[in-house]
Amino acid sequence: MKISEILNRKAMTISFEFFPPKKVENEQTLFNTINVLKDYSPDFVSITYGAGGSTKDKTVEWTLRMKNEYSLNPMMHLTCVASTKESVDKVAEILELNGIDNILALRGDLPEGFEVKSMDFKYAYQLVGYLKDKWNFSIGVAGYPEGHPESSSLDKDIEYLKMKVDAGGEFVITQLFFDNGKFFNFLDRVEKFHIEIPVLAGVMPILSLSQMRRFVGMCGATIPSELISRLEGKTKEDMYKIGVEYAINQCRELIDSKVRGLHFYTLNKYNATKDILEGLNI
Ligand SMILES: Cc1cc2nc3c(=O)[nH]c(=O)nc-3n(C[C@H](O)[C@H](O)[C@H](O)COP(=O)(O)OP(=O)(O)OC[C@H]3O[C@@H](n4cnc5c(N)ncnc54)[C@H](O)[C@@H]3O)c2cc1C
Numbered sequence: 714m715k716i717s718e719i720l721n722r723k724a725m726t727i728s729f730e731f732f733p734p735k736k737v738e739n740e741q742t743l744f745n746t747i748n749v750l751k752d753y754s755p756d757f758v759s760i761t762y763g764a765g766g767s768t769k770d771k772t773v774e775w776t777l778r779m780k781n782e783y784s785l786n787p788m789m790h791l792t793c794v795a796s797t798k799e800s801v802d803k804v805a806e807i808l809e810l811n812g813i814d815n816i817l818a819l820r821g822d823l824p825e826g827f828e829v830k831s832m833d834f835k836y837a838y839q840l841v842g843y844l845k846d847k848w849n850f851s852i853g854v855a856g857y858p859e860g861h862p863e864s865s866s867l868d869k870d871i872e873y874l875k876m877k878v879d880a881g882g883e884f885v886i887t888q889l890f891f892d893n894g895k896f897f898n899f900l901d902r903v904e905k906f907h908i909e910i911p912v913l914a915g916v917m918p919i920l921s922l923s924q925m926r927r928f929v930g931m932c933g934a935t936i937p938s939e940l941i942s943r944l945e946g947k948t949k950e951d952m953y954k955i956g957v958e959y960a961i962n963q964c965r966e967l968i969d970s971k972v973r974g975l976h977f978y979t980l981n982k983y984n985a986t987k988d989i990l991e992g993l994n995i
Contacts, residue, residue: 714786715814715851717883719756720911726756726974727995728788728913731779731981733760733771742981743775747783749983753990759788759817759886759976765824766795773804777811787813788853792821793834798843801833805848817853817886818844818877822931838876845881854882856912858890858899862933867902875906884910886976888932889917891940891959893966913974914967918960918985919944920953957985961992968993 719726729750734740747758760775762768772789779787789808791801808816820837823829834840841852854877857870864870874885885903890896896914903912919925919936922944929936943955964975977986 716757716786716788716853717851719786720884720973723756725968725972726913727753727990728757728759728974728976729755729986730759730761730976730978731775733763733768733775734981735763735768735771739981746979746981746983747779747785749987750979751783751785753987753995755785756974757786757788757815759790759815762790762792762819762821764794764822765827766792766821769795773807776808776813780811780813786815788815788817789813790817790819791840792819793832793837793840794821794823794827796840797833801840801843802847805844805850808850809848814851815853816844816850817855818882819855836873836876838873838880838882841877841882842880851883852881853884853886854878856885856887856899856903857933858887858895859934862931867899871899871902871906871908874903875908878908878910882910884973885912886974887912887915888934889915889928889978890934891919891963892935892937893963893970896967897970911973913976914972915976915978916960916964916989917978917980918989919956920985921949922952953985957988957992960985960989964989964993 734743758779760772762772776787776789779785818837818840829835837854844850844852856874860867860870900912944952979986
């Protein structure tokens, strides 16, 4: 089912993001995770496209499995990096044949030394436009409450977000963030740019400070210093408790502010997402 249609009739969506396991031995972890999290009736699940197109075929395979084996409503991530018009059409044809209705259209991170000029699609808005003109998917796009790391300012980034929306983007899913104030500020600016599509909040609890420092270093998000102080020097178990409790409070405030969706970055594990949803009584 098209995510745009779900968003038209529901005040708030719940969704889970998974990545295609590279090794067969890790598939069991994902099976277990899906089996637990499907009980929370997600409105959709999304399957990432490995950096540089590294999981191309696996992403398609897992997108189909989510629908055929688990009766979930999947959204496939697709990037400009490693895509040509021809390869996009091929993937779109498979998705359409299998009744998959949703694509998250992204640029992808540019691998070092990557020849941008050689790409059929340089920016996500071009991929969005191509998909919109030729195919009939509900198309999501990425948004960055703290700005994309390559952009010169948040307003410039939102100007480009508007191009993705004008090209056919129907909803935004944000990068992870830990300061709701930054998300609310993003929503205000989005409104000022006359972007009227739903913005779903990307949620990821901190379960390991060192791992999260690496993540935020790559994606341009920040961890509030007060939260860092609470996490520093803690055992793994204590860090888990603090991270989950923080995410519950963060989500509660987002729900109270009428957020249009909570999109959980699960990293293929169920514990933290399950504990957050239980904490929220969802
Ligand atoms: C929810 C979510 C899911 C993601 N899933 C994946 C995934 O599965 N696989 C993956 O590889 N990556 C994924 N990413 C990461 C994403 O691919 C990177 O953040 C990437 O660097 C930017 O992608 P984008 O679609 O936002 O690009 P764009 O919107 O094209 O923006 C990229 C940069 O170019 C700038 N820009 C945009 N348009 C223009 C223009 N016309 N002129 C000049 N500058 C412009 C923007 O400000 C930004 O700095 C995801 C990110 C999010 C938030």
